[in-house]
Amino acid sequence: MSPVPSTTRQWILDHHPQKDEKPSQFFKLVENPLPGPEELADKNAVIIKPLLLSNDPSQRTWVGAEGSYITVKLGQVMKSWGVGKVVESYKDGFKNGDLVWGMMEWNEYMLFEDPETHYPPGLSKLTEEQARDPGGFIALRLTGLTAYYGLLKCGEATSNDQTIVVSTAAGGTGAMVVQIAKHVLKIPNVIGIAGSEEKMSLIKSLGCDIALNYKSPTFEADLGAATPKGIDLYFDNVGGAMLDMMLRRMRTRGRIVACGAIGSYDNDNSNASVYVKELRRIIMSGVRIQGLNVTHHAADFPNGLRELEGWLREGKVKTLTTVFETGFEGVPVGMERLLSGRNTGKLLTKIVTGGRSVL
Amino acid sequence: MSPVPSTTRQWILDHHPQKDEKPSQFFKLVENPLPGPEELADKNAVIIKPLLLSNDPSQRTWVGAEGSYITVKLGQVMKSWGVGKVVESYKDGFKNGDLVWGMMEWNEYMLFEDPETHYPPGLSKLTEEQARDPGGFIALRLTGLTAYYGLLKCGEATSNDQTIVVSTAAGGTGAMVVQIAKHVLKIPNVIGIAGSEEKMSLIKSLGCDIALNYKSPTFEADLGAATPKGIDLYFDNVGGAMLDMMLRRMRTRGRIVACGAIGSYDNDNSNASVYVKELRRIIMSGVRIQGLNVTHHAADFPNGLRELEGWLREGKVKTLTTVFETGFEGVPVGMERLLSGRNTGKLLTKIVTGGRSVL
Numbered sequence: 001m002s003p004v005p006s007t008t009r010q011w012i013l014d015h016h017p018q019k020d021e022k023p024s025q026f027f028k029l030v031e032n033p034l035p036g037p038e039e040l041a042d043k044n045a046v047i048i049k050p051l052l053l054s055n056d057p058s059q060r061t062w063v064g065a066e067g068s069y070i071t072v073k074l075g076q077v078m079k080s081w082g083v084g085k086v087v088e089s090y091k092d093g094f095k096n097g098d099l100v101w102g103m104m105e106w107n108e109y110m111l112f113e114d115p116e117t118h119y120p121p122g123l124s125k126l127t128e129e130q131a132r133d134p135g136g137f138i139a140l141r142l143t144g145l146t147a148y149y150g151l152l153k154c155g156e157a158t159s160n161d162q163t164i165v166v167s168t169a170a171g172g173t174g175a176m177v178v179q180i181a182k183h184v185l186k187i188p189n190v191i192g193i194a195g196s197e198e199k200m201s202l203i204k205s206l207g208c209d210i211a212l213n214y215k216s217p218t219f220e221a222d223l224g225a226a227t228p229k230g231i232d233l234y235f236d237n238v239g240g241a242m243l244d245m246m247l248r249r250m251r252t253r254g255r256i257v258a259c260g261a262i263g264s265y266d267n268d269n270s271n272a273s274v275y276v277k278e279l280r281r282i283i284m285s286g287v288r289i290q291g292l293n294v295t296h297h298a299a300d301f302p303n304g305l306r307e308l309e310g311w312l313r314e315g316k317v318k319t320l321t322t323v324f325e326t327g328f329e330g331v332p333v334g335m336e337r338l339l340s341g342r343n344t345g346k347l348l349t350k351i352v353t354g355g356r357s358v359l
Numbered sequence: 360m361s362p363v364p365s366t367t368r369q370w371i372l373d374h375h376p377q378k379d380e381k382p383s384q385f386f387k388l389v390e391n392p393l394p395g396p397e398e399l400a401d402k403n404a405v406i407i408k409p410l411l412l413s414n415d416p417s418q419r420t421w422v423g424a425e426g427s428y429i430t431v432k433l434g435q436v437m438k439s440w441g442v443g444k445v446v447e448s449y450k451d452g453f454k455n456g457d458l459v460w461g462m463m464e465w466n467e468y469m470l471f472e473d474p475e476t477h478y479p480p481g482l483s484k485l486t487e488e489q490a491r492d493p494g495g496f497i498a499l500r501l502t503g504l505t506a507y508y509g510l511l512k513c514g515e516a517t518s519n520d521q522t523i524v525v526s527t528a529a530g531g532t533g534a535m536v537v538q539i540a541k542h543v544l545k546i547p548n549v550i551g552i553a554g555s556e557e558k559m560s561l562i563k564s565l566g567c568d569i570a571l572n573y574k575s576p577t578f579e580a581d582l583g584a585a586t587p588k589g590i591d592l593y594f595d596n597v598g599g600a601m602l603d604m605m606l607r608r609m610r611t612r613g614r615i616v617a618c619g620a621i622g623s624y625d626n627d628n629s630n631a632s633v634y635v636k637e638l639r640r641i642i643m644s645g646v647r648i649q650g651l652n653v654t655h656h657a658a659d660f661p662n663g664l665r666e667l668e669g670w671l672r673e674g675k676v677k678t679l680t681t682v683f684e685t686g687f688e689g690v691p692v693g694m695e696r697l698l699s700g701r702n703t704g705k706l707l708t709k710i711v712t713g714g715r716s717v718l
Contacts, residue, residue: 061639069643154645239638253655258641276635279598280420282617282650284428286513289648291641296612 004047004088004109007031010077011106011331016065023332023339026063027078027106034109040090046112047088048123050104053080053331054138055324055338055347057260069295078106080349081142083126083134099126099134101141108328108351129309136312139319139346143172144308146259149297150235151177154290155257161232163189165223165246167214168237170199172320172346173259175206177235179317182207191226193242195341202344206320220245235259239276247278247287256289320345325352363406363447363468366390369436370465370690375424382691382698385422386437386465393468399449405471406447407482409463412439412690413497414683414697414706416619428654437465439708440501442485442493458485458493460500467687467710488668495671498678498705502531503667505618508656509594510536513649514616520591522548524582524605526573527596529558531679531705532618534565536594538676541566550585552601554700561703565679579604594618598635606637606646615648679704684711 014028040047059080061068072078082104086094091112094100102123104110112123130137150173151157157164164181168174169192181187192208194200200211210226212219223245230251236243239261246256281287297304311317322343324334334349373387399406418439420427431437441463445453450471453459461482463469471482489496509532510516516523523540527533528551540546551567553559559570569585571578582604589610595602598620605615640646656663670676681702683693693708 061643243638252652258638260642261638276638279602279617279620279635282648283619284420284652285650286652286655287650289641291644291646293611293643293645296645 004034006034006036008034008107008109009328010108012077013063013072013074015074017060017063023335027332029329034111037088040088040111043113044091046086046091046094048084048100048104048110048112049087050080050082050084050107050110051351052084052134052138053082053104053106053334053349053351054142055334055349056081056142057338059335060339069293080104080106081138082348083138084110084123094125099131100124101126101130101137106331133319135321135323135346135348135350136319138348139172139176139321140308140312141305143346144176144317144319145297145301145304146173146292146294147176147180148304148308149294149300150257150259150292151180151233153297154292155233155235155255157181157185157187157233157255159185159187161185161187162229163187163191163227163231163251164233164235165191165193165227165231165249166208166235166237167193167242168260168341169203169206169208169211170194170344171237174235174237175203175320175345176317178203178206178208180311182209183316184311189227191223199344202320214242223249230254233257237261243276244278247276247281250281250285250287253286253288256287257292258289259292321348322346323348323350325350327352363393365395366392367466367468368687369467371436372422372431372433374433376419376422382694386691388688393470396447399447399470402472403450405445405450405453407443407459407463407469407471408446409439409441409443409466409469410710411443411493411497412441412463412465412693412708412710413501414693414708415440415501416697418694419698428652438462439465440497441707442497443469453484458490459483460485460489460496465690492678494680494682494705494707494709495678497707498531498535498680499667499671500664502705503535503676503678504656504660504663505532505651505653506535506539507663507667508653508659509616509618509651510539510592512656513651514592514594514614516540516544516546516592516614518544518546520544520546521588522546522550522586522590522610523592523594524550524552524586524590524608525567525594525596526552526601527619527700528562528565528567528570529553529703530596533594533596534562534679534704535676537562537565537567539670541568542675543670548586550582558703561679573601582608589613592616596620602635603637606635606640609640609644609646612645612647615646617648617650680707681705682707682709684709686711 009031011027012030015026017026062070062072083101084104086096086098089095100123164187166174166177169178178192181190190208191210192203193212193214194203195215203211212222227249231249232254234246234256236258237260322345324337328351338347368390370386371389374385376385421429421431442460443463445455445457448454459482523546525533525536528537537551540549549567550569551562552571552573553562554574562570571581586608590608591610591613593605593615595617596619681704683696687710697706
């Protein structure tokens with residue numbers, strides 16, 4: 001007997017988010033039929049049970065009216081990068097119990113049919129090593145690679161850099177940037193920015209020489225004191241006023257990696273999301289701002305992942321995850337948690353059924 | 360008998376510019392003594408008569424309260440890059456009648472004493488070829504090199520680029536960017552932006568495939584029609600809203616050269632000079648903004664100038680100058696003309712005495 005029921009619950013996009021709306025408000029839970037075994041066999045299809053969903057800031061842009069590099073249209077099922085388990089397979093190369101990585105849907109049971117109609121086309125099986133820690137793998141695959149290509153390729157960081165500043169340093173990407181900067185490149189002055197005492201302790205334990213609290217009234221003065229010779233490289237996860245503040249501290253020919261603007265994604269006018277005022281500084285100091293869209297480096301991902309996995313084995317870096325466990329009905333709450341900025345490291349939503357996980 | 364009088368008139372900075380103030384308001388004409396022949400001989404000094412002053416947008420930043428890479432303090436004599444003639448020399452290597460290039464002061468007679476106290480340290484004699492057209496030399500030396508390092512080094516433009524957009528294309532730098540892009544790199548789609556029919560005709564004659572008028576109500580739509588496949592490289596001389604508009608049209612991994620923000624220099628709050636709103640686009644499309652401060656390339660200037668002079672001889676580029684002739688008392692008016700944006704090509708102020716030039 002098939003373990004797959006005849007229907008699946010799904011979270012679909014009900015409407016584009018309005019200002020201050022929570023994910024549980026703009027997504028809607030529906031139930032739809034799944035194909036039966038004969039149809040699945042006809043289609044060489046695979047049924048996957050999504051188990052670990054990645055919560056990423058960029059997902060907020062997928063559901064906006066403006067569109068992004070990935071778009072979820074009204075009425076469509078929401079997506080997350082993640083890991084799922086094959087529960088029924090009629091396709092060569094996939095067998096029941098395999099853990100697979102790729103774009104998951106917010107479905108209890110997900111039909112994977114034709115790779116050509118899937119974005120990105122295909123799923124990959126986790127290696128034995130990766131399958132021992134699927135959450136760590138997701139962190140490495142997403143925030144690890146983002147940190148890797150951001151810092152080393154876009155930012156062209158090298159051991160010659162003296163001072164690197166990382167915003168949201170306690171987040172998944174920021175935490176990895178800090179560790180690579182300190183323990184791989186051995187940069188003398190790694191400065192991390194976070195918003196609580198707990199996060200400041202965390203980023204110091206990861207390798208920050210100085211941790212700054214952006215909520216402090218003396219933040220700009222603290223930044224000045226921490227960067228007496230200016231900043232060689234700023235890894236920007238927030239944009240806006242903090243980016244302007246860094247522009248006032250950049251060294252001649254300094255480099256900025258524009259990785260994210262999390263503060264701005266929940267704005268009712270996403271066109272006016274981030275105002276950078278200090279263009280004059282960019283010109284005077286010959287500063288470079290390089291936008292990072294990690295998908296542009298996709299062809300090199302196997303190499304990047306191999307190098308990161310090497311650093312992980314050598315103990316130079318570790319993956320940090322916060323796992324939010326929920327039944328399927330609570331999936332949008334994971335996205336809420338991410339946007340609230342309370343978590344540290346890579347946030348993952350683990351779907352448990354009947355109080356227990358299938359992982 | 361010395362041709363040098365005992366005093367010189369000077370334009371000094373009276374106060375930092377207030378909003379909407381004209382240069383004739385924030386500079387003040389004064390008269391001060393010059394050393395006599397014995398003191399000049401003691402000091403191994405040279406007296407130079409500034410003849411051709413370069414009018415550059417960046418000069419507006421030299422006199423602001425904020426400071427810049429060159430600063431003119433209150434009470435100090437204003438400066439301009441330019442060409443002058445040696446009228447009295449007590450220094451080896453300089454003889455009366457030599458034309459010299461360097462940082463001129465807004466003095467009728469300028470004392471050049473110790474290179475170490477001069478910024479930049481030293482003056483250079485024009486070659487015979489350069490001396491035949493001192494205005495063309497200034498244009499090549501300033502706007503030519505700015506276009507050269509901006510387009511080729513900061514922007515990394517190559518013959519593989521399909522679409523390049525240049526703002527203030529009828530200005531000195533813009534006009535040279537257009538010519539290098541079209542006649543040296545042979546870019547298929549060179550788009551220039553200007554603000555009048557006359558300037559649009561000019562930039563088409565220089566090599567623009569399409570000229571757009573930014574004052575037209577259909578400008579953004581015209582830009583869209585002119586860049587159906589997006590923009591590979593935008594050479595930005597204005598910043599602000601136009602930069603945002605270009606960010607909405609940039610191709611994946613497109614490049615922006617931040618060369619100037621002329622529209623913002625006359626702002627009463629130079630910190631808030633330029634607001635870039637479209638940071639999200641930089642991230643999504645992996646766009647790079649590279650600030651251009653041409654002085655960072657100074658070590659390579661002899662090479663750049665040699666290559667530009669070669670293109671000039673081959674007829675691939677020409678220098679465009681607008682010469683404003685005035686007596687010494689009208690020098691600030693040249694700066695006013697520049698900021699009004701009426702001129703085309705490189706603007707120069709030629710100082711004439713008693714109705715005639717010494718050049």
